[in-house]
Amino acid sequence: MSVATLEMAADFESIRVLGEWLRTSMRQLGLDATDESYVGPIELAVHELATNSIDHAQADKIVVDAAVSTDALTIKVVDDGSLQFDSVQLESSGAPTDMAEPRVRGYGLIIVEKVAQSIIYDRTDDVNTWKLEFSLQT
Amino acid sequence: MESTILNGNVGGAHSEAGEVAVVAIDGRLDALEAGPLRQMLKEHLEIGKIRLVVDLSRASFIDSAGLAALVWAMKHARSDDGDLRLVAPKAAEAMRVFELTRFDKVFEIRPSLDETLADW
DSSP, X not given: OOEEEEEEXXXXXXXXXXXXXHXXXXXXXXXXXXXXXXXXXXXXXXXXXXXXXXXXXOOSEEEEEEEEOSSEEEEEEEEOOSSOOOHHHHHTOOOOOOTTSOOSSOOHHHHHHHHOSEEEEEEETTEEEEXXXXXXXX | OOOOEEEOOSOOEEETTEEEEEEEEEEEESHHHHHHHHHHHHXXXXXXXXXXXXXXXXXXXXXXHHHHHHHHHHHHHHHTTOEEEEEOOSSHHHXXXXXXXXXXXXXXXXXXXXXXXXXX
16 A cells, blocks of 8 residues: 655645645556546545644644555544544534524535545544545546 | 635625625635635625625635635625625536535525626
């Protein structure tokens, strides 16, 4: 399993490199990075997790790595944030149902849930780790 | 790196119903730009401009923070009997956040500024 890694400061300006890094990494991992209908949603999901690391975990540093196996693209977003993710938030973050009174915030994880095939969150030794898996294009 | 231009002072536009404030986004509408956009829309609402248009036709990328700023302003405009309408992004990367969250069904989204203003 080949791996590409990006380390960046946890601020909104720094995470703007994610899209370019993702496309470059996918090419290096032997994947087709030209199909925006495949790459675009993955970029958005990873961007949302990085934003979450800044907004909610209060991280100073974010490390993202991408790896490919025979059947999946795996992307890990790791931060040193002092705050743990509130799992209740994930469980209650289903798609908005009451469009007459839409919520103003909390859509980042809805996006991640819709795009990723699987999501695993772990906090160990004061480190938050999100592991996302995406099906490979056939 | 792409930059975003928030043009909140194009003088607005005029429809049959009166003045409409138009804000155009050029480039990314992400967490870095959502705050200034929300502030700009808030200022319009505070002076009674309850018909707002955000022109996303040149937006290249929108995330949930950008969406949240738009939702916030839409809710406030609608509560005052106004609305916030959108000119559709041309880039799929900018439209995606609306589709994934189903807000494409909540916002009034039209293909051009003229069509956005047509019945207002």
